[in-house]
Amino acid sequence: MYAEEVAAMAGRIRDEDIALVRERAAIADVISEVVTLKSAGGGNLKGLCPFHDEKSPSFNVSPARNVFYCFGCGVGGDAIKFLMDAEHLSFVESVERLAARAGIQLRYVEDDRSAPRPRPQQGQRQRLVAAHAAAVEFYRAQLTTAGARPAREFLAGRGFDRAAAERYGCGFAPDGWDLLTKHLRQQGFSHDELVTAGLSRPARSGSLIDRFRRRLMWPIRDITGDVIGFGARKLFDDDDGPKYLNTPETPIYKKSHVLYGIDQAKREIAKQGKVVVVEGYTDVMACHLADVPTAVATCGTAFGGDHISVLRRVLFDSDERAGEIIFTFDGDAAGQKAALRAFEDDQRFVGRTFIAVSPDNMDPCELRLAKGDLAVRDLVARREPLVDFALRHVINRFDLDTVDGRVEAMRRAAPLVAKIKDREKRPEYVRKLAGDLGMEIEPVQRAVLAAAHGQPAAGGSASASAPTRRGPAAPSVDSPRSMVEREALKLALQEPVLAGPMFDAVEAADYQHPVHVAVRAAVAAAGGASGATGGAVWIEQVRDACDDLAAQALVGELAVEPLRIDGEPDPRYVSVTMARLQWSSVTGRIRDLKSKIQRINPVSNKDEYFALFGELLSLEQHARALREQAAGGL
Ligand SMILES: [Zn+2]
Helix, strand or coil: CCHHHHHHHHCCECHHHHHHHHHHCCHHHHHHCCCCCEEEECCEEEECCCCCCCCCCCEEEECCCCEEEECCCCCEECHHHHHHHHHCCCHHHHHHHHHHHHCCCCCECCCCCCCCCCCCCCCHHHHHHHHHHHHHHHHHHHCCCHHHHHHHHHHHHCCCCHHHHHHCCCEEECCCCCHHHHHHHHCCCCHHHHHHHCCEEECCCCCEEECCCCEEEEEEECCCCCEEEEEEEECCCCCCCCCEEECCCCCCCCCCCCEECHHHHHHHHHHHCEEEEECCHHHHHHHHHCCCCCEEEECCCCCCHHHHHHHHHHHCCCCCCCCEEEEEECCCHHHHHHHHHHHHHCHHHHCCEEEEECCCCCCHHHHHHHHCHHHHHHHHHCCEEHHHHHHHHHHCCCCCCCHHHHHHHHHHHHHHHHCCCCHHHHHHHHHHHHHHHCCCHHHHHHHHHHHHCCCCCCCCCCCCCCCCCCCCCCCCCCCHHHHHHHHHHHHHHHCHHHHHHHHHCCCHHHCCCHHHHHHHHHHHHCCCCCCCCCHHHHHHHHHHHCCCHHHHHHHHHHHHCCCCCCCCCCHHHHHHHHHHHHHHHHHHHHHHHHHHHHCCCCCCCHHHHHHHHHHHHHHHHHHHHHHHHHHCCC
C-alpha cells in the first residue's frame, strides 16, 4: 500500500460526522460569503452564479433542502460540493471548514495501533492560505520594531492611527534577506510552498529569499476573508523598486479578480446596492473610516471585466435590481481612460456607472486628511453619470466657438450617445448634447441615429441596395425585405403596447426569413404582442417560446437593437412598417399567382382559372392599399 493511501485512510472522517456536517451546514450562509442571495419565493434564494458568467440570476439555493443548483450551467450539490467547487478545496477540507463553522467536533477513522494520527492531508490552497496567515502575523509584529518607524510614520502621516492599522492588518517587511522565509520554514512550510505562494523567491545562489523587504505591507484578502496576497509600499529612497509591489500571479492570487477591501465591504455593497471603486489601499482605508463602507480598490491592475463579474455577484446586478458603480478619480488622464473603457466593456453597465472626481485632484485619502470625513462622503455623493462625464470629456477637446469645432465635437460625441442602451434616456441626452454644443436638436439627432446604425455621421444616403430575392432561399440579412421584418419584430418585442394589435394581425406566413418566421411564431406562442406589457419579462417569455437557439439569440438581439426611426415610434410608424412587410409578401404572392394563371388553360380549367383570377384581383387591390399605407409616413 502506498504511503499516501495510508495517510488518506488515517485522515478519513467518520461517516456519521460527515452526515452531521451535511445536515447542519447552513448552505445559505456559506454561499452568501461569495454570492449575494435574494428571495426567489417559496423559501428559496437566488443569485448570480459564481461558476459561469451571467447577467440574470439562475443560481438557486434551497435552504430547506440544503442544496444549490444553477439552471444556467447545471452545477449543483450540497454545501460541501459548493466549497469544493467555489474555493477549490478537497472533500476533507470542505468538511473541516463546514464543521468548524457549525461547531462540530470531527472524529477521524484511526488505525488500531496507537501510532500518532497523521494530520489530515491539506490541499494546496489551504497550505498557501495558511502560509499567508502566518506571514500576516510576522509582518504585523515587525510593525512595532524600531526598524519599522518609517512605516508607522507613513501611516500616521496619512491619518491612520494604530487601531486603523490593526483593522487592516498592516505590517512591515523587515530589512533582511530571508527573515520571513526562515520564520515560515520553521513553521513547516516547504520551499516549494513559499515560492508558489509568492512570499519567497529563489536567489541566484539557489537559496530562498524574501520577496518583500523594507516595505509597508497590506494583506490582500479574498471575498471570504482569507489572505491571498500582499501589497507592499516603498518607504526608503534607496529602494529602487516600484512604488507599489504586489504578489505575483499564484494559484490563489489572480490580480484580474482581486478587489482590496471586498471582504469588509461586501455586506454594505449588497445592502446599499452600490460600490465605490478607488485607486489604492490607503483610499480604501480612508473611505471606510470616513463612513463610506462600500469602497474597494483593484490591486496593481486596471478595473476590468473580471472585477465586474465579482462585483455583479455581490451587487446582485441584474434586470430586476440595478447596482451602482461609482469610480473615484483624483487626476484626469488615467482615470478617465478607465471610465471611458466601461463603454466598451459592458454596455449594460453604462447606465449604472458613475464618476466622482475630486475638485482639487485629491484622492480620498488626501481629501480626508485635508478636509475631513465629510468631504469624502461628499465626494461620493456628488457623483455624475458616466455618460455625462464622457460627453463633457469629448466636447472639451474642441473649440465650440467655431462651426468646425462644434460639428467635429458632435461627430465624436454622437457615437457615445448612440451607445446608450437605455432607449428612454437617449432623447434626453440628444437634447443635452445639442444644448452643450449650442446646436439645433435635429442635426444632433441625425448624427446619433447614423452612429447607432454604424454609419459615418456625415453620410446620409447609406440605405441598403441589396436586391430583393424571392423563392425559398433566405434573403440576405440587410435586404430591405429582411430589414422590414426585423423592424416589425423589434416593435413587437420593444413596444408591444403600441404595436401589439397591428403586429398580431399580420400572420407568420407574411414573413419570409425562416428565423423571422420562428420569432413571429414564438411571439404568438407567448400569447401574442397585444396583451404584453413589455420589458424584460415579455422578452423572456418570447425567448422561452422559441423553438431553436438561432431564434432565441435573435430575440435577444432584436430586444436591444435601436428602431430605425428618429425619436419615439408612434402608431403611424407601426402601421407603415406592417404595411411594408405585408406589401412585400403580397407582391410575392401576386407574382406567384400570375405565373400560375399563365400556366392554366382557361378553357379546360375554367373554374380554377376564374377562382385564381378573382384572388389575383383582390390581392392587387390589397397591395394598392398597403402601398398607400406604407407610403403614409415616408
Ligand atoms: Zn451557473
